[in-house]
Amino acid sequence: MKRQSMQSLWIKRYIITLLTAILIIAFIYIVWNKENIKEHRLSLVQTLNDSIAVQTIGNQDKIKDQEIHEQYNDILKSFNATPKIIITDHKGQWLNSNFNAVNETRINTDILERENDYDIISTNDLNIPSTDHELYMLKTPIKSDNETYGYVISFVEKNKIDEVHIPFVPILLIAIPSIIIGTILIYYFTRQMTTPIHNISSAARKLSDGEFVTIDSHYKEKELYDFALSFNELSKQLEAHDQLRNELLAGVTHELKTPVASISGLLQAIQDDIVDETDKEEFIKLSLQESRKLNRLIEDLLVFNSFTTDAIKINSDQINLKEFIESTVTHFDYQSDNQNSIIECHNLIDASIHTDRDRLSQVLLNLLNNANQASHRDSTIEIHMNETLDSYNILIKDFGSGVPKDDIEHIFEKFYRGQNKRYDTRGFGLGLPLCKLIMQKLNGNIQLLETSSEGTTFIIKLNKKGVKNG
Incomplete structure (x- = not known):
C-alpha cells in the first residue's frame, strides 16, 4: 500500500477545503448579488411610478405617452427592459398607458388594495403584451389630501428583472491568487511541522538498528x-x-x-x-x-x-507472624554460609495473617542474607515489628557500611548489581527485584527505609487483609 507524506496530504486537504469554501462563498455571493440587482431594478421601476404619480395629481387624463417615455428612459437608461405603465382611476379603470390597451379593461380592486411592494401576476390575467408569462407589478397610488384618485401601475417582464449576468472574472481574480498563495503558505507551514517528525522518524530507524x-x-x-x-x-x-x-x-x-x-x-x-x-x-x-x-x-x-x-500461583494459608519469623531465623542460622552476624528479634507481634508462607520466607531469607553479607563479623542483625491501621511491618536492620548513594535508586531493578558486589559476590542481581515481585503478589510491599554508613534498614509491609489463593 502506497502511503502519502503528511505534507502532500495536508496540501491536498487544504486545496479541497479552500475550493469548497470558494464555491460556497461564490454561491452565496451570486444569490445575494442577484437578489440585490433584482431589488435595485424593482426600486428603479418604483421610483418611476412615484415620479409619474406626483406629476399626474389632478390631471390623470392629460399625461401624454411621450412624457411617460421620457421619464422611464431617463431613470431606466441602464436597465434592459421596457416597463408597461398604466394609469387608472381609483376603481381600476384604465385611463392612460404607454402601450396600446383596451380602455374598458379594469384592474381588479383586490390587486390594487394589496400592501405588497410588488406582485407577480400572469399575462393571462391581463391584456398586456409580453414575451414572458409572468410579470412584476408595481403600483403607486395617486393621492391628494389623503384621497386616492387613481394608481400608477408598472408591469415588467419577470425574466428581464431576474436575468443577471454575474461577472466571474473578479471571482477568478480573487480565487486563483488565493489558491496559489494559500498553497505556498500551507506548504511552508506543513514543512515546518513535518521536518521535526522526519528527524524523529530518522532517529527512530537508527534506534531500531541499535544506534x-x-x-x-x-x-x-x-x-x-x-x-x-x-x-x-x-x-x-x-x-x-x-x-x-x-x-x-x-x-x-x-x-x-x-x-x-x-x-x-x-x-x-x-x-x-x-x-x-x-x-x-x-x-x-x-x-x-x-x-x-x-x-x-x-x-x-x-x-x-x-x-x-x-x-x-499463590498458596495462601494462615500463619502466626511471631512463630513464622522465629522459625525463619532458625532456618537461616542453620543453612547460611559464612555467617558474620547474630540475629536478634525485638517486639515481635503475636498476630495471624493469610499469606503464602514459602514466598514470604523467601523474601525474609533474602533480606537476612543481604544483611549478613553487608555486616562485619560478629555484628548484629535486628528484626523488629510494628503495625499500622492497614498493615503489619517487619523491619530488618543491619549495622554494615550502608548502600552506596549511586545504588539506592537502582536496588530494585532486575539484574542490577551494586559496585561493591559486582566482583566479589556471586549472583545475577535478582534478589531484591524478586522480593519486590513476590511482595506485590502477596498484596504487600518492600522498601528501603533508611541507609547510612552506620547500617541499612529494609521494611516488609504485609496487608492485614492478607492475600487469597491464585
Missing part, C-alpha cells in the same frame, strides 16, 4: 517538545537496557562457568588420582558445595522468570 541516538528537543511547540523528550528518554533507557543485557550475558557466563569449571577441576583431580584419600573427601565436599551454588543460581533465574510471566 542509540538523541534528537534536538528545542522546539517551541509543546507537543513536539514532549515528543522529543520522550524519544530521548526512551533512547537512554534502551541504551541502559542494552548495556545491562551485555553485562548480564557476561555475568551469567561468568557465574555459571566458574562453578562448572571448579566442579570439573575437582572431579578431574579425583579421577586422575592426583590427590590422596583424605583430600578426595574434601574435594567431593567442595564439588557438592559448588553444585549447590550453581543450582541456586539457576533456580533464581527460573523463579524470577516465573514471577515476571505470572506463572507462579
Whole structure:
C-alpha cells in the first residue's frame, strides 16, 4: 500500500477545503448579488411610478405617452427592459398607458388594495403584451389630501428583472491568487511541522538498528517538545537496557562457568588420582558445595522468570507472624554460609495473617542474607515489628557500611548489581527485584527505609487483609 507524506496530504486537504469554501462563498455571493440587482431594478421601476404619480395629481387624463417615455428612459437608461405603465382611476379603470390597451379593461380592486411592494401576476390575467408569462407589478397610488384618485401601475417582464449576468472574472481574480498563495503558505507551514517528525522518524530507524541516538528537543511547540523528550528518554533507557543485557550475558557466563569449571577441576583431580584419600573427601565436599551454588543460581533465574510471566500461583494459608519469623531465623542460622552476624528479634507481634508462607520466607531469607553479607563479623542483625491501621511491618536492620548513594535508586531493578558486589559476590542481581515481585503478589510491599554508613534498614509491609489463593 502506497502511503502519502503528511505534507502532500495536508496540501491536498487544504486545496479541497479552500475550493469548497470558494464555491460556497461564490454561491452565496451570486444569490445575494442577484437578489440585490433584482431589488435595485424593482426600486428603479418604483421610483418611476412615484415620479409619474406626483406629476399626474389632478390631471390623470392629460399625461401624454411621450412624457411617460421620457421619464422611464431617463431613470431606466441602464436597465434592459421596457416597463408597461398604466394609469387608472381609483376603481381600476384604465385611463392612460404607454402601450396600446383596451380602455374598458379594469384592474381588479383586490390587486390594487394589496400592501405588497410588488406582485407577480400572469399575462393571462391581463391584456398586456409580453414575451414572458409572468410579470412584476408595481403600483403607486395617486393621492391628494389623503384621497386616492387613481394608481400608477408598472408591469415588467419577470425574466428581464431576474436575468443577471454575474461577472466571474473578479471571482477568478480573487480565487486563483488565493489558491496559489494559500498553497505556498500551507506548504511552508506543513514543512515546518513535518521536518521535526522526519528527524524523529530518522532517529527512530537508527534506534531500531541499535544506534542509540538523541534528537534536538528545542522546539517551541509543546507537543513536539514532549515528543522529543520522550524519544530521548526512551533512547537512554534502551541504551541502559542494552548495556545491562551485555553485562548480564557476561555475568551469567561468568557465574555459571566458574562453578562448572571448579566442579570439573575437582572431579578431574579425583579421577586422575592426583590427590590422596583424605583430600578426595574434601574435594567431593567442595564439588557438592559448588553444585549447590550453581543450582541456586539457576533456580533464581527460573523463579524470577516465573514471577515476571505470572506463572507462579499463590498458596495462601494462615500463619502466626511471631512463630513464622522465629522459625525463619532458625532456618537461616542453620543453612547460611559464612555467617558474620547474630540475629536478634525485638517486639515481635503475636498476630495471624493469610499469606503464602514459602514466598514470604523467601523474601525474609533474602533480606537476612543481604544483611549478613553487608555486616562485619560478629555484628548484629535486628528484626523488629510494628503495625499500622492497614498493615503489619517487619523491619530488618543491619549495622554494615550502608548502600552506596549511586545504588539506592537502582536496588530494585532486575539484574542490577551494586559496585561493591559486582566482583566479589556471586549472583545475577535478582534478589531484591524478586522480593519486590513476590511482595506485590502477596498484596504487600518492600522498601528501603533508611541507609547510612552506620547500617541499612529494609521494611516488609504485609496487608492485614492478607492475600487469597491464585
